[in-house]
Amino acid sequence: MAIPKAYLTSTKNLAALLDAIKTAQAPDTFNLRFLEGLGFPSSNDRLFVGVLQSLGFLNSDKKPTDRYFQFLDQTQSDIVLAEGIRDAYDDLFKVNTSANKLSKPDVINKFKTLSQGQYSESVLDKMGLTFCELVKLADFDAKPAPRDSPVIADEEPEPEVEKISDNRRPKLGLGGLHYNIQIIMPESRDPKVYDALFRSLKEHLL
Structure with a gap:
């Protein structure tokens, strides 16, 4: 049964308590000392801790949950509170989807x-x-802003490739680097061998 057993005997400080949470640094544990430090030492205010747990703001160890930290974003606080109420009173909203009214x-x-x-x-x-x-303190009409949306980077444009005509070949080299190529000539008395070698060098390297 999704109806919280936690409740307040007095709600006069409810709005002030929620506002105090928004402006305070989240504690490691939401204990009574932290509650008193917010300015709420009354025994009635202590019941607020159980209500926060039922809303999913604190876990069973009274440590702040993701919903607690989302609530600290004051542009989303009322919407996050509405989400917590819907989850806490799930059976009530199943009976009447407009239970908040x-x-x-x-x-x-x-x-x-x-x-x-x-x-x-x-x-x-x-x-x-x-x-x-x-x-009364929650916003059931607005939709929450998307969270953890993947950031899609702009696609990098493909590099332009300069077309090189057959009669204008690029010179061998990368940027400011230059290469010295040593060629060991074969021993031959036939000049045609050397002519063929130099023609090949001219065709592929120059």
Whole structure:
């Protein structure tokens, strides 16, 4: 059953708590000391840690998750919060895809049905209050910006190859490098051998 057991007994500091997270450096562990350091020492505010876990902002060890860090991007915070609410209250959104628009009494009735009488009226009231106040701070209409999109580099243009006519061959060499080629001449008294050799050199190297 995807209905969080975590809830707040008072939501008066909920918006301020979320705003404080956005402007603070993420902790290694979101413990009570860190919460008090944000300026929320009340025992009611301690329940906020469990709510963050249910929203997927903290793992079971109370360490910030990827969603927590995504929430720190203030241009995406409300959208990320909406994603967390949809995941935390998955069964409720399966019953009503627009559950974020339900009134508090309707939410409580849905919780009562989904929990099959597991919770008291007092607890259901606080669960409904927590959900309704969370959705007020979230953006369910906007789509999240794509994350980790692959960057496609511009294709490099193919190098232009200069066509060389048969009567204009390139000289052997790379940039500023020049090569000295030594040729061991064969021993022969026939001048035709040397004529053929030099014709071949002229054809392939010059």
